Amino acid sequence: MRVITVAGARPNFVKIASLVRRMRNVNGIEHLLVHTGQHYDESMSKQFFEDLCIPRPDVNLNVGSGTQAEQTAEILKRFEPVALKYQPDVVVVVGDVNSTIACGLAAKKIGQDVAHVEAGLRSFDRTMPEEINRVLTDAIADLHFVTEKSAIRNLQHEGIAKEKIHFVGNVMIDTLTAQRERAEKSCIRTRLGLDGTAAHYALVTLHRPSNVDDPMTLEPLLRVLKCLSEHLRIVFPMHPRTRKSVEQAQLAGYLNSSRIQAIEPLGYLDFLNLMGHANLVLTDSGGIQEETTVLGIPCLTVRENTERPVTVEQGTNQVVGTDPDRIMAAAQRLVTAKEKHHKVPKLWDGHAADRIVDVLLRKYAPDRAK
Numbered sequence: 001m002r003v004i005t006v007a008g009a010r011p012n013f014v015k016i017a018s019l020v021r022r023m024r025n026v027n028g029i030e031h032l033l034v035h036t037g038q039h040y041d042e043s044m045s046k047q048f049f050e051d052l053c054i055p056r057p058d059v060n061l062n063v064g065s066g067t068q069a070e071q072t073a074e075i076l077k078r079f080e081p082v083a084l085k086y087q088p089d090v091v092v093v094v095g096d097v098n099s100t101i102a103c104g105l106a107a108k109k110i111g112q113d114v115a116h117v118e119a120g121l122r123s124f125d126r127t128m129p130e131e132i133n134r135v136l137t138d139a140i141a142d143l144h145f146v147t148e149k150s151a152i153r154n155l156q157h158e159g160i161a162k163e164k165i166h167f168v169g170n171v172m173i174d175t176l177t178a179q180r181e182r183a184e185k186s187c188i189r190t191r192l193g194l195d196g197t198a199a200h201y202a203l204v205t206l207h208r209p210s211n212v213d214d215p216m217t218l219e220p221l222l223r224v225l226k227c228l229s230e231h232l233r234i235v236f237p238m239h240p241r242t243r244k245s246v247e248q249a250q251l252a253g254y255l256n257s258s259r260i261q262a263i264e265p266l267g268y269l270d271f272l273n274l275m276g277h278a279n280l281v282l283t284d285s286g287g288i289q290e291e292t293t294v295l296g297i298p299c300l301t302v303r304e305n306t307e308r309p310v311t312v313e314q315g316t317n318q319v320v321g322t323d324p325d326r327i328m329a330a331a332q333r334l335v336t337a338k339e340k341h342h343k344v345p346k347l348w349d350g351h352a353a354d355r356i357v358d359v360l361l362r363k364y365a366p367d368r369a370k
């Protein structure tokens with residue numbers, strides 16, 4: 001069986017780590033790892049490959065940044081010859097970033113099979129570029145690997161045949177499970193002075209275009225951070241998009257406080273360590289909603305919706321929107337609340353990649369399948 005696995009942006013690297021390891025450990029799989037270059041900074045890309053011991057990509061398309069159309073088009077153009085030359089049985093794409101739809105589409109148009117890992121998640125908000133990427137990738141994929149039951153319902157509702165859908169669990173949680181012990185050894189909290197009496201802190205990430213690109217939305221969110229910092233110290237690893245926006249709108253004053261640490265993006269192990277010891281996490285990321293659910297850390301999602309409802313129904317996640325009063329009220333409740341009962345969702349057990357590779361072998365190399 002010949003497989004191409006594609007990764008382009010930070011959350012993709014976390015998701016492919018366990019898949020690539022599994023594929024390279026099973027006899028009879030020829031595997032090509034393609035990095036599109038959507039994320040390229042040391043802190044957004046290289047650090048993740050090192051932290052997660054992901055082998056060097058066999059091919060790097062080096063697309064870099066651009067508008068939605070430029071970036072997607074450039075990936076489409078540069079991936080096609082790679083897929084044509086390698087002739088895989090299947091191209092595996094993960095998540096919902098521009099690299100996911102671009103490589104999926106390029107492969108499908110030249111008659112290759114596409115497997116989508118983390119299929120079927122829906123925010124039902126088509127103003128999000130990620131929602132467009134999810135819907136389109138699922139429309140053309142031949143295999144849909146899903147993390148939660150809502151995704152099965154969404155796919156069936158969109159007319160995807162039952163036999164193409166496989167409930168396998170969550171590859172992002174495979175990585176968390178595998179790396180937790182190593183992450184505990186990180187010295188990041190000492191480096192940031194977060195020990196002893198200063199051990200109470202909120203960990204914050206914000207990078208969604210809808211939250212950070214427009215100063216009218218960003219400013220109230222930064223005001224919330226300032227307010228929250230009176231109760232808890234704040235650690236805020238800033239995505240390059242967010243930093244640029246804060247600087248352009250001249251809003252850096254909000255972060256100018258000894259109780260707010262606005263730092264560069266962190267590697268996987270440092271971030272996991274910080275997340276695991278935080279009093280609360282405030283985020284607009286998708287994956288962090290899942291990771292905090294498994295870690296049992298309260299998470300406030302600064303969006304109007306989530307495509308990962310299981311994290312609210314069973315986990316520690318609350319979707320609080322972007323209204324400053326609502327966010328502050330929810331944060332204050334959490335600071336004083338007893339721990340909320342939560343459960344780890346079904347099949348988020350560290351073995352999703354094994355299940356995915358089993359399905360691929362059964363379809364593309366039945367003589368090798370268990």
Ligand code: UD1
Nearest residue numbers: 009010011038039040041044065066097098129130240241
């Ligand atoms: C992308 C994904 C988003 C994911 C996020 C994780 C899409 C549509 N969005 O958003 O779903 O949650 O990655 O981070 O694919 N930049 C750098 N260095 C880098 C990468 C980006 O400085 O290594 C800057 C560039 O100015 C770029 C901006 O960040 O224009 C945005 O990067 P881009 O890849 O377009 O989207 P993200 O916002 O990172």
